[in-house]
Amino acid sequence: MTTISPDRIRQIEARRDELSALMATGNLDGDRFVAVSKEYAELEPVAQAAGEVRRLRAEAESLQYMTDDADAELRAMAEEELRDNKAALAEADRRLALALLPRDAADQRSAMLEVRAGTGGDEAALFAGDLFRMYQRFAEEQGWRVELISASDSDAGGFKEVVASITGSGVFAKLKFESGVHRVQRVPVTESGGRIHTSAATVAVLPEAEEVDVQIDEAKDLRIDVYRSSGPGGQSVNTTDSAVRITHLPTGLVVIQQDEKSQHKNKAKALKVLRTRLYEAERERLAAERSGTRRAMVGSGDRSERIRTYNFPQGRVTDHRINLTLHRLPEILQGELGELVGALIAEDEAERLASLESA
Secondary structure (H helix, E strand, C coil): CCCCCHHHHHHHHHHHHHHHHHHHHCCCCHHHHHHHHHHHHHHHHHHHHHHHHHHHHHHHHHHHHHCCCCCHHHHHHHHHHHHHHHHHHHHHHHHHHHHHCCCCCCCCCCEEEEEEECCCHHHHHHHHHHHHHHHHHHHHHHCCEEEEEEEEECCCCCEEEEEEEEECCCHHHHHHHHCEEEEEEECCCCCCCCCCEEEEEEEEEEECCCCCCCCCCHHHHEEEEEECCCCCCHHHCCCCCCEEEEEECCCCEEEEECCCCCHHHHHHHHHHHHHHHHHHHHHHHHHHHHHCCCCCCCCCCCCCCEEEEEECCCCEEEECCCCEEECCHHHHHCCCCHHHHHHHHHHHHHHHHHHHHHC
16 A cells, blocks of 8 residues: 655645635635636545544554553553554555546536447347436436436337437546446347347447537638438437537538527537547546557446347346346346446556555
């Protein structure tokens, strides 16, 4: 475990106190106050963890001194308390090291969720629908808001593809490890012989971009085509040119939006998806530059990777990245993802701590 130096702890607490004093003056303008408040909010939990380490270290010094006492009873008591102190100090050191780990700047953002049916035909589309509803229920438990961006229904039910915006605090931090290939093993409703089939769906979770993150010159960078929306027929087919196709000329990325009856709303949604995908592409490019390669680790988001299997006959869900199997498949599909999400975050933190210690 990396031990944080006393000097570093003093620096953390001094900066926290400096920010607190700045906010108390009342002399900061709006933008400066927001910036100082944000830094203080991020630093305060780190300073609290640092303060706990400092307290336990001081306590350890006092107890160590007492272990040399001539009184045998007092010495024995000090030695017992010192053992407890060492355990508490190791845990406090760990919490502080975790608090000091570099954070993904996108962790606190809302996210774009994309679920697509993979191999398996109608059964894959049904499974994609199951996954989407699972994330909807989890989002509701977290107090997040889910807005459907676009959906392509399957004839047998479920989705060929569904895209939604999930808005709230820390959405990306909790859902970013869901990106990848999800596999299901079960007897399809259309299977009369009772044979188990294996199907798959892909999930992508992207941090939502804001306008300041991605600069787009609509006149130069975009080709926007409008046309009549296609549909299943009858009254649901639009009679106006409301569907929008946006092509980002520098990258060739194409986004189509036709779910809304309003051309204006379709364009706004398409631009939101476009910005998010361009933002993620830039994040991936920078990550590749920093690491030299895209490591296949927890949180890599490699969508060609099979990350999880949902086995209905055995009632289990297995996450292959961390070798975790839970025999709670019905509950998990009802949105009870907390245990899985927590385990993936813990594994990511452990790997980053190990990388820090070996650096």
